[in-house]
Amino acid sequence: MNSTIPSPHIPPTKHTHACVRCSDRKVRCDKQTPCNSCVRHNVQCIFHPPRPPRRKRGSGRDELVDERLKRYEALLREKCIDPNEVPGISEAENRGMTANGCSDPLKPVWKQPQATVFKPQLLVGQNGTELVDNSLWSRVAEEVHDTEAALGGESANEASDGDAFNDDFTYLLTWKPHTLASSHPPAAVIHQLWQTFLENVNPLTKLVHVPTLQSAIEKAITKIELVPRGFEALMFAIYSMAVLSLREDECKEIIGEARAILLPRYVAATKTALSRAKFMSSTSIVVLQALVLHIMSIRDDYEPRAVWSLTGVAMRIAEGMGMRLDGALLGLSPFETEIRRRIWWQLNMHDFRAAELCGQAKFRNFTFDETTPKKPANVNDSELYPAMPQPAVESIRPTEMIWCMFRSELVVFAAGLIARMPKLGKIAFTSEEYTAMDNLKVKDAFVKELEDVIETKYLRFCDPSQPLQFMVLLGARLSTNLIRFIAHHPRRWASLDQVPVSEQQFVWGIVIQLLEQYSMMQSSSQLRRFAWNVPYFIQWHAVIHVLDTLRANPLHLDSVKAWKLIGNLYENNSELMLNMKKPIFVAVGGLCLKAFDAREAALANEDRIFTRSPEYITKLRDQREGAKARRETTRTKIKVRAVPDNDEIPKTMENEARWPDTNSDLEERRDGAQPQINPLGHTRTGDDAFWLNDALEGAGAVNMMELDIDGILSQDYWLDNLGGEVIDWEQWDAWLSNGNTDPIP
Structure with missing residues (x-):
């Protein structure tokens, strides 16, 4: 009868040194066999025997040094110099000296401590990278036993759904804990959306590396329920951008559903996926790519200040990952360095425009020095791969990167001007200060210099038969015209009577060219796939100037041409231009009707x-008629609710609900009196009014922000003060920077 004899339990051996993996990662090892860190990461734990101690050097060299030291001290005494009083000897050395100046072998000789300078370093973990850029964190960086634990505990895929509310700002994206596997479209539709993204979106953004992402997408489609949360957010962001780039008829033909249904669906799914990936505390490049694409997908629909704020969040995330420093300085691989440069530059360029649409200074906080990430390389994606040993050789000919290279060239040029102005004794250069400069020769010289740079580096190589290169040609002409318009902006003049005829004709020619170039970018069949990118960059000041000129001079020689271009603008951007939620579009529509x-x-x-x-024009008029009807209904309800049996409204109620839409109100405004409610938002409402006003009686009053748009639509009194003289650009600036009350994306 065989019996099984249990083997005695052999306790794990504890080594006196760290295992190979913990030593390479510079984390603490418990020195067990195997160690807990290797068990946790499911890798082989290997211990190599420690290296034999180095042999101590012979004492012959020390004796030689002592002999020379004694001889030098004797020579000093011959010159009447006491070695103990020589400047630079520390107190510790003095204490270690004997009375005759010789070193006492029984006492240690202390050396002056050496000062150390902390250098930025990256903590690299499974979830991404985090920049350590101060001495506080430098003291604990080497003591971190698990990088993931130091950067946020559990990984995004291991954390439970409920935990997202505790350690992340998920309320920004209105996150709801549920699975997203069912939200993905079928595999065939994913392929269609991916192809659309590659053709329409990727050439203008270049945020992703197509060859490596292509294989990852294919793998994700086969196991959609196992996709990591960060990569899932990137997939939904790609869906959103692909749908955004399609017209309504294209969307139904390619995907089989209406664009108005698909875009909100995928935008909402992207929000949920980003929150599940804990984007606010993430250090993953994939999550950051998803966030940047998400911001681009909602920038035309959401309130500009919300988009700018969310862009600031993305900037902070990127800075925390060390992207404000060039990857080569941080010791990163050439491939990762290039991808990080692309993301950083694209994010900054978007931040500039987002700030501009909020009434903020453009380029004010941009610095370009030896630590700033270099411009992305002018190379195709096929020349980049993760294991590349050195950076790819840049081409002097157009590549897939030409649009992004051209835009970054504009930024570098602006940064150069900002740095140059103090040396010339001028003010620090920004977009507003550039407009305010009186020296037109200096400003025109700037434009000419920029034209020469762009022509030399890019335009002379462009082939108009290639859509992307044709887009660069048009974009370059548009950019220089835009800078010329800003340089000669009509706001420089107090009234039209002061503007020379030649200057009026010059500015008119520029704005007409701008509208022509916008129209071509959106109407050309060759550029139709890139048309989605144009609305965000339309120069509204140029549109306002054209409409104001047509209002003041209805039979202008170019009026027929100008009205055709205005019609193209409304036709190509009907959803945007007829938007009743944003004051700027309502105001432009009112000026257009006038x-x-x-x-x-x-x-x-x-x-x-x-x-x-x-x-x-018919739709704009219908909007205003509808607004008047709604306001009349609202006023009637207020009267009935206030005094149902009397036609007279109490003064306090009348003041709360009253909008200046009568002739007497207009007369008061012309006489210099301010109306009760200002459409520019100067009157405090809501939360600010609650604590800044002296009384709280208005706490239950009608929310005037909700009445604001209807008030603008129903009455154009705010335009009546133009009087054919000159447009009030300060008033329009307020409209351009004033948004709606949509929730943050």
Whole structure:
């Protein structure tokens, strides 16, 4: 009968040194066999025997040093110099000297401590990288036993859904804990969306490396329920951008559903995925790529200040990952360095425009020095791969990066001007200060210098038959025209009477060219796939100047051409231009109607035949008629609720609900009196009014922000003060920087 004899329990051997993996990672090892760190990461634990101690050097060299030291001290005494009083000898050395100046072998000789300078370093872990850039963290960096624990505890995929509310700002994206596997489209649709992204979006963003991402997408499709949370956020962001780049008819043809349904669906899914990936505390490049693409997908629909704030969040995340320093300085691989440069530059360029749309200074906080990440390399994705031993050789010819290279060239040029201005004794250069400069020769010289740089580096190599290169050609012409318009901005003049005729014609020619270039970018069949990127960069000051000129001079020589371009602008951006949520579009629409009404009246006075009104004019008028009807209904309800049996409204109630839409209100405004409610938002409402006002009686009053848009639509009194003289650019600046109350994306 065989019996099993249990083997005696052999306790794990404890070594006197760390295992190979813990030693390489510079983390603490418990020195067990195997160690807990290797067990936790499911890797082989290997212990190599410690190296034999180095042999001590012979004492012959020390004796030689002592002999020379004694001889030098004797020579000093011959010169009447006491070696103990020589400057530079520390107190510790003095204490170690004997009375005759010789070193006492029984006492240690202390050396002066050496000062150390902390250098930035990256903590690299499974979830990404985090920059350590101060001496506080440098003291604990080497003591961290697990990088993931130091950067946030559990990894994003191991954390439970409920934990997201405790250690991340998930309320920003209105996150709901549920699985997203069912939100992914079928595999065939994912392939279609991915291909659309590659053709329409990737050439203008270059945030991802296509060859490596292609294989990852294919793998994700086969096991969609096992996709890591960060990569899932990137997939949904790609879906959103792909749908955004399609027109309504293209969306139905390619995907089979309406664009108005698909885009909100994938934007919402991206929000949820980003929150599940804990984007606010993430150090993952993939999560940051998803966040940047998400911001681009919502920038046209959400309130500009919310987009700018969320862009600031992305900037902080990137800075925490060390992206404000060039990857080569941090010892990163050439491949990762290049990807980080692309992300950093794209994020900064978006931040500049987002700030501008919020009324903030452009380029004010941008610095370009030896530590700033270099511009992305002018190379194709096929020349980059993760294991590349050295950076790819840049091409002097156009590559896939030409659009991003061209845009970064504009930023570098602006940064150079900012750095140059103090040396010339000028003010620090920003977009506003550039406009305010009186020296047109200096500003025109800037534009000419920029044209020469762009022509030399890019335009002379561009082939108009290639869509992306044609886009660069148009974009370059548009950019230089835009800078010229800013240099010669009409706000430089107090009234139209002071503007020389030649200057009026020059500025008019520039703004007409701008509208032509915007129209071509959106209407050309060759550039149609890139049209989604144009609305965000439309120069509204140029549009306002054209409409104001047509209002003041309805029968301008170029009025027919100008109205055709305005019609193209409304046709190509109907969802944007007819938006009733943002004051800027409502205000532009009001100015457009005033200009069109002036044209109708001028043609009628000359007995000229006038064709029927364009469709966008009809829609603008219907919007305003509808707003008037809604306001009348609101006023009636307030009257009935206040005094149902009397036509007289108490003074306090009338002041709360009253909007200046009568002739008496207009007269008061012309006489210099301010109306009760200012459409520019100067009157405090909501939370600020609650604590800044002396009384709290208005706490239950009607929210005037909700009435603001209808008030603008129903009455154009705020435009009546133009009087044909000159447009109030300060008023329009307020509209440009004033948004709606949409929730933050």
